Each structure stands twice: as structure tokens, then as C-alpha cells.
Amino acid sequence: MDVKEILSKCDHTLLAVDSTWEQIKAICDDGIKYNTASVCIPPKFVKKAKEYVGDKLAVCTVIGFPNGYNTTAVKVFETIDAVSNGADEIDMVINVGALKAGLYDEMLDEIKQIKEACLGHVLKVIIETCLLTEEEKIKACSIVTEAGADYIKTSTGFSTGGATKEDVALLRKYVGADVKVKAAGGIKDLKDGEEFIRLGADRLGTSRIVKAVKAGEGK
Numbered sequence: 001m002d003v004k005e006i007l008s009k010c011d012h013t014l015l016a017v018d019s020t021w022e023q024i025k026a027i028c029d030d031g032i033k034y035n036t037a038s039v040c041i042p043p044k045f046v047k048k049a050k051e052y053v054g055d056k057l058a059v060c061t062v063i064g065f066p067n068g069y070n071t072t073a074v075k076v077f078e079t080i081d082a083v084s085n086g087a088d089e090i091d092m093v094i095n096v097g098a099l100k101a102g103l104y105d106e107m108l109d110e111i112k113q114i115k116e117a118c119l120g121h122v123l124k125v126i127i128e129t130c131l132l133t134e135e136e137k138i139k140a141c142s143i144v145t146e147a148g149a150d151y152i153k154t155s156t157g158f159s160t161g162g163a164t165k166e167d168v169a170l171l172r173k174y175v176g177a178d179v180k181v182k183a184a185g186g187i188k189d190l191k192d193g194e195e196f197i198r199l200g201a202d203r204l205g206t207s208r209i210v211k212a213v214k215a216g217e218g219k
Contacts, residue, residue: 001194011060011205013040030210031057043082050086060089066158068093072110079117089122096131111147124151124182130161138174145176155185162186165199172200
């Protein structure tokens with residue numbers, strides 16, 4: 001697979017709690033240079049980043065991150081704020097406890113409300129696969145599909161594990177035909193990214209792909 005194709009599927013990501021504007025600016029520069037799908041950054045930096053990149057690059061941010069147990073009202077407000085600040089894409093975290101407790105209607109309603117607050121912008125739903133049973137992952141696929149989200153996403157990268165190839169294949173099998181899959185957390189290199197794409201990932205949440213390409217250029 002062509003390196004440019006892999007890069008075009010990357011959400012070049014920096015969500016560390018100690019991120020600075022200079023670091024965010026640097027990944028925006030990389031995102032533009034390498035034509036990544038987006039940069040995925042903390043909400044605090046969305047407005048400044050969008051002003052900086054303009055139409056050269058999509059800006060993605062996170063909602064209810066990383067634990068997902070905020071109230072729906074808070075998540076909706078976060079989404080409205082992010083979109084008003086220029087976010088092109090929203091990655092929200094589900095309430096994992098609601099899924100485990102069988103509160104499926106509550107989970108469905110939350111995703112629908114956030115999708116509405118996106119005002120037509122892309123919504124990716126993080127289900128935190130490392131905390132779920134296979135049955136729960138399959139149920140999440142059904143709910144995310146019914147809610148009309150654009151993507152189902154494996155992981156925050158801040159829990160006990162990230163994306164696995166088995167999970168990506170599972171999500172691709174059970175999610176609706178109109179819903180795409182994003183793998184995030186633990187993607188090591190270009191070869192790893194290519195394998196995730198082959199198994200059904202439409203997006204990769206990672207900073208390592210760009211770093212690998214830059215390291216290759218320096219040889």
C-alpha cells in the first residue's frame with residue numbers, strides 16, 4: 001500500500017495532558033505537509049488550530065474524553081462549543097458503564113443528541129474495546145449504527161489497551177455498511193497501519209505513522 005494512502009487515513013493525534021500550543025502547531029504543520037486526514041487535538045486548542053490551518057487541514061477534537069462518564073448535557077455542550085470553535089470532526093466517548101448495565105436506549109439517545117449537535121460534521125464514537133466483552137462490542141456496533149454516527153472507534157488510547165486487529169475485524173463485520181471504522185491506540189508503524197486498513201479500518205488515530213515517515217526521510 002502506498003505511504004501517501006496510509007497517511008491520508010491518519011488522524012495525526014496529540015492528546016497528552018501536557019500538550020502545548022507549540023506542539024499542537026507542529027503537528028498541524030506535519031498534518032498539512034503529509035496530507036493526513038486530520039489532526040486530533042484537545043478542545044482547548046481547536047479555535048487557534050483552525051485559525052492557523054484554515055482549509056488546509058481538518059481539525060478533530062474529543063468529547064467526554066477519556067472516561068466518557070460525563071452527563072449527556074455536558075457532552076452536548078462540549079460538542080456545540082467545539083463546532084462553534086471550528087472543529088470539523090468530533091470523537092466522543094460513550095458511557096461504558098451504561099453499555100455494561102444494558103442501558104441501551106440511554107446510550108442511543110446520547111449519541112443521537114451529540115450527532116445533532118455536530119451540525120453535519122463527522123461524528124466518531126469511541127467504545128473503548130479493551131473494557132468490553134465480545135457481546136458488548138457487537139451490541140455497541142448496533143447502537144452506533146442506529147444512532148447514525150459516521151464512525152465507530154476502538155479506543156481512547158488512555159485506558160488499559162488500544163486497538164487490536166481482532167477488534168477492527170469484529171467491528172467491520174458487525175457495524176452497519178454506512179458506518180466506518182477507526183482504529184486508535186497502539187498503532188506502531190507503517191506496516192501495522194497497513195494491516196489495520198486491510199482488516200477494515202478507514203481511519204487510524206496515531207502520531208507514529210507521521211513520525212515513521214519523517215524518520216525514514218532522515219536516513
